[in-house]
Amino acid sequence: MPARWMGSEGFFIPHGKEQLRSRKYLVCQVKRPAEEMPKVQSEKRKVANRHNPLHVDILGQAGVHTPETAHVFQKKGKNAKESKLTDPADDGFEPDEADGVVPQRLSKKILRLVEEQQHDRENGRSGGGSDSDGDLGSEDVSEPSDAEDVDADGFVVIDGEADEEDELYLKRVQQRQGAAAAAAPTLADFILAKLREKEERAGGGEEPVEAEDDPSALPPKVVEVYTAMGPFLQKYRSGRMPKAFKVLPRLQRWEEVLLLTEPQSWSKQAMFEATKIFSSNLSSAGAQRFLCLVLLPAVRDDIANNKKLNYHLYQALKKALFKPAAFFKGIFLPLALEGCSNREAIIVGSVVAKVSIPVLHGAAALMRLALVPPSQWLPAVSVLMGILINKKYSLPVKAVQACVSHFHRFTEKADVLPVSWHQALLVFVQRYKFCLSDNERSLLKEVLRVHFHEKIGPEIRRELLAKNAALVLQQQQALLEQHDQAKAAGADVEMDS
Template sequence: MGKAKKTKVSKSAAEGGDRYVPLADQILDDKSVKSTSRVKVRNRKDRDDEYVDDKLSKRILEQARQQQEELQEEHGAKGKSKKPAPRTTLGTGKSEDDSESSGDEDVEDDDEVYESIEVNEEDEKALQMFMSKDPPVRRTLADIIMEKITEKQTEIRTQMSDNASVQMQELDDRVVNMYKSVRPILQRYRSGKLPKAFKIIPNLRNWEQILYLTEPDSWSAAAMYQATRIFASNLNAKMAQRFFNLVLLPRIRDDIAEYKRLNFHLYMAVRKSLFKPAAFFKGILLPLCEAGNCTLREAVILASVLAKCSIPMLHSAAAILKIAEMDYNGANSIFLKTLLDKKYALPYRVVDAVVFHFLGFQRDKRELPVLWHQALLTFVQRYKEDISSEQKEALMELLRAHTHELITPEIRRELVHSKCRDVEGEMPQGSGVMEEEDD
């Protein structure tokens, strides 16, 4: 048998001298809560620093006021009108001037990428000599819609290669009234959410007809930026190209012509349109070059967007090829220089097209602008080893016909100390001394 366990005796029973206490009393005695005389004291070191007594704070403010008055008397500033210092609200740590801070913090952050561009008037006048005398008529979305309406009323079906994709449908009066009510919202839009009826326009088959009801020409700049975001995200490249060409490009050109600079929201809309590179080149850049009346200011602003954004090589190579084959105007040199300066590994076909573009001026008797010489210098610096020996000799001959006192010697030096793509072996003697200069 096991050893018998001893019965526990409570302390109270032991102190009372009664050793044998009934079991029920022992159980009740153990479960009861007993008060203790111990008092826990927690010393909070930061308690005194958290609050300041009322009397002490009053004395501090009085002393500060007295010191301020003494300083004003010493410097002779008492009684003179000065701009009051911003008052600080107790407990907030912000001044009253800070409380009225604008809510466009994102716009201020993005303002770092937007800079005011100054254009020399003499350069702009020189560039006008190379503009087309008879530019094509600019077409907007309103012009195309009105042609479609007239065509439907007269029941004449003409074939328009570029505008045949415009879908026209009979619209319910409720739909027309709804989108006409959206129009004043877009005219005074600054920030916030857009109506849901406007956001679903890219998903409609006849989105051009619906968009025409909102009058894009009267939208605010902020509304144009939001619309560009929506249409660039929800339309395919072909439809986005139509939006850029019929809505965004006319608004950009009108804004630059009116204010001599581009609105910040429209500038960000152009940057957003580059998310569809093919649509941007076919809807904005190439039509602007083909028009032949692109001003220097327009070219510089759009070129700054190209320089800051990352563009896939194939899209840029196709754009360089198209620009090189166009009739020359000053804006072409700006766009060529910007795209060539991105240092793409271009196919030989594109390099040859650029060479033939410059060689086409061999018999041109006009005095070429500085932009042309700068574009040639950039091309030679970046792709001097991708041209053939015959092209190199032809470019050297071109430099005798068109010269610039500062730029032409640099171009000739780059060509002399370069190895052509069809020459095998070592570099010419002395070419290793000169290092390629990258702007």
């Protein structure tokens, strides 16, 4: 059979009609001597099972390290790197041995996490999401978080309690004022005032314009949509808000459109969602109007009816602090200056105490409260002042001077002051005693001679008499240096003589 030589390797490839017809090729190798034959290195093929036993898969998925599941966790080569990048559940820790012993790195991590959880449990804290995520929070807040103490009825539990003496003082002031006390403005009052301004600008000599022909009237479609949204907001509990409601802050006349939804009848959850939307999308002035005309009346009504504040309204107050200037001008200062109860001041003040606020906003609010004259003073003013002072801001000199003047003005008032006033004075002296000059200390001592509390007065006096240890040490060092200089000068004079 004819064949063809294929080089020095000793291969013959026969070719003929039969082989070409059947397309079969026969490769023959010429035998060589044993010393020239290369050694064939063949690996034994590892026969693997088509699948693992069921109990091995179950234990492997559960993360249980056993000798049988060791191969599940031991990955080598390129596949191990890829799985480490793609598998989010992979911690990067592998067992040291196939017997399931926890490695040292993993045991240290577990111990550290246990210590952190124990520390959080002792301090009464728990982890939570950031307030700046998305639209100022999560979409659904139907379940109370662990950050606040909530009772079975869904009300936030506040540590402070209103003092009976402060409540009696507030009742006496309200009876003295009688009907002269002005009611808090509402959204309807604000809109009516704006309409009156438009009518006055238009002039009184023209004929009245019908509602259909009035260019300032809202379109009928807008009135229909937002009027129908009112019942939905009354029953809202969780989920997404309508898109028509989310675009409300972008409208030029959003106050008039918002009135169509009847904000006074919204559910607590709807009020929380609305506060997030309006606080994040409105300007500082617009957010101030919303907080003052919508959120503040809802908060005060809930406290008056239940003697507590609903969890969702409490969270709405915290979200309102996204714009500190709007919060202080729309909720904090109106609440203090319009005459609120101590319970309202304690609840709203607890929000300020828990949330971080810029120093300048806190100092400006404290100065505004310090300007309240004794004739218009209420116990809630001192409660809110004490909360701001207790945040331990590095206050400007003007703010400290304003607080000293505020307390000194009460020397002209002969009435017996409630406990909240003395507590605010004590907190101020404790926090800023080293920032007071000798003249300011003497003014506060004069206040103590007029208004002295049997339990709090001695503490205030002790704080006023305290001296700064660092300042005393500095003065002593200065005296020693002067003494050494004088002694050295005397020695020089003796040597010259």
